[in-house]
Amino acid sequence: MAIMKSEDIMGEPHFDKPRHIKYWTRCLKTLLPHQYTSNESNRMYLAYFIVSALDLLGALDSVLNEDERQGYIDWIYRCQHPNGGFRMWPGTDFGAKANPKNARWDPANIPATYFALATLLILKDDFKRINRRLTLIWLSQMQRSDGSFGETLVSGRVEGGQDPRFGYCATGIRYILRAATEGDLSIDGQVVKDVDLDAFVRCVRVAEAYDGGIADAPFHEPHAGYTFCSLGALAFVDRLNTRGLPTEQPPTAPCHPQSVLSWLVCRQTELADPDAGIDSEFVAAQDTRDTRKKEDGVTSEAQADGTVPAHQDPECSAGVTIFDLLVDGAGMNGRINKVADTCYGFWAGASLHIMQQPNLYHHEAVRRYLLGKTQHPVLGGYGKFPGDLPDLLHSYLGLAALSLAGHDQVKEIDGGMCLSKEARSRLPAIWESFADSR
Known part of the structure; x- marks a missing residue:
């Protein structure tokens, strides 16, 4: 058996950038796997993951020619709704057959x-x-009286959940189209009312949990995804409280930033395998293996074939080596007592960046988890858990988390907007063009 050198064991796993570029190029220019057929009506967010991933990899300009880039832009505008906002895909557009009766099917x-x-x-x-004007008018109509935002407006009624995901997207829309300035705007000679920011901040406050995380609603379990969306939304509207007691004029949140930071820090975990539950069958099997090892003269934790059980049953894994011990314990989870998951490297990591405390988690450990555990060695991309096939969500957020953790082969990402800092840097010029067009 070959002897593994210490530098091979301790060195950071390799980031196979060409393979990742190939994965995302295949997603962009060929048909997605059949599992995505049911997501056809969510094509806009799939397009966002693909385009933004290639941007983070620095490959977008080389993968796309100018005609293709303009074609994708035209497709997005094809999804713009005549009453403001955008559809997820053009399939709900009735075109010349649109009327008040079928409008509810095309919000x-x-x-x-x-x-x-x-x-x-x-x-x-x-x-x-x-x-811009109709989109901002529509956006103000999407806010409920309690400060929360919904997903769609159907027959004058706000539909969809009341969780922070919609609040994040709504405040992100507002930020892109008018920056963080507050108050009503005059666009094309007409007054456009602002959303109720005070009510939105209060909505976030009541969802803060006793242990520091932020949930989707009062008294619910906090979650790293909801925490990110809440903090990101507060940053979009310049109401984020990063230290001390929150202000009341204007109201800011979270109320206890130190508790939020403590909760986020605790999201880094050594639990890595969702199939590693300890039950009676596992204990019985382990006892059998221990007896077999003693009979074979193996007295240490090492297996006869040189592998190590780590924190899981080796027979439930794809083969655990001593290297897996070193990359275990680096991931992030989304809730207390859960295993690590690729996407939470971003949700929890970005939350710490938004709170201006990017060094409170172990960056190298996150990189080692992503590259050594969930990066797919054949297809590129990232899976949710070790050994999983890659999917668009986890493949994109894996890249985003890797950027936050300081990997030099991925562009710097803006954690608050979940896209490259280079892309965000184009916003001031766009805001200036809005001012010139009034």
């Missing part, structure tokens, strides 16, 4: 609008075709 969508605007920003669009 604009809050997440779709944020993803559309963010993707246009990445594609270097000038935003001149955005119906």
Whole structure:
């Protein structure tokens, strides 16, 4: 058996950038796997992941020619709703057959609008075709009296959940189309009312949990995804409290930033395998293996074939080596007592960056988890858990988390907007063009 050198054991796993570029290029230019057929009506967010991933990899300009780039921009505008906002895909557009009766089947969508605007920003669009006034009017109609935002507006009624995901996307739309300034705007000679920011901040406050995380609603379990969305939304509207007691004029949140930071730090975990539960069958099997090892003269934790059980049953894994011991314990989870998951490297990590405390988690450990455990060695991309096939969500957020953790082969990401800092840097010029067009 070959002897593993210490530098091979302790060195950071390799990031196979060409393989990742190939994975995302295949996603962009060929058909997605059949599992995505049911997501056809969510095509806007799939497009966002693909385009933004290639941007983070520094490959977008080489993968796309100018005609293709303009074609993708035109497709996004094809999804713009005539009453403001964007659809998730053009399949609900009735065109000449649209009427008040079938309008309820073709609403604009809050997440779709944020993803559309963010993707246009990445594609270097000038935003001149955005119906800014109608979109901001529609956005104000998407807020409920309790401060929360919904997903769609159907027959005058706000539909969808009341969790922070919609609040994040809504405030992100507002930020892209008018920056963080507060108050009503005059656009094309008409007054456009602002959303109720005070009510939104109160909505976030009541969802803060006793242990520091932020949930989707009062008294619910906190979650790293909801925490990110809440903190990101507060940053978009310049109401984020990063230290001490929150202000009341204007109201800011979270109320206890130190508790939020403590909760986020505790999301880094050594639990890595979702199939590693300890039950009676496992204990019985382990006892049998221990007896067999003693009979074979193996007295240490090492297996006869040189592998190590780590924190899991080796027979439930794809083969655990001593290297797995070293990369275990680096991931992030989304809730207390859960295993690590690729996407939470971003949700929890980005939350710490938004709170201006990017060094409170172990960056190298996150990189080792992503590269050594969930990076797919054949297809590229990232799976949810070790050994999983890659999917678009985890493959994109794996890259985003890797960027936050300081990997030099991925562009710097803006954690608050979940896209490259280079793309976000185009916003001031767009805001200036809005001011010139009034």
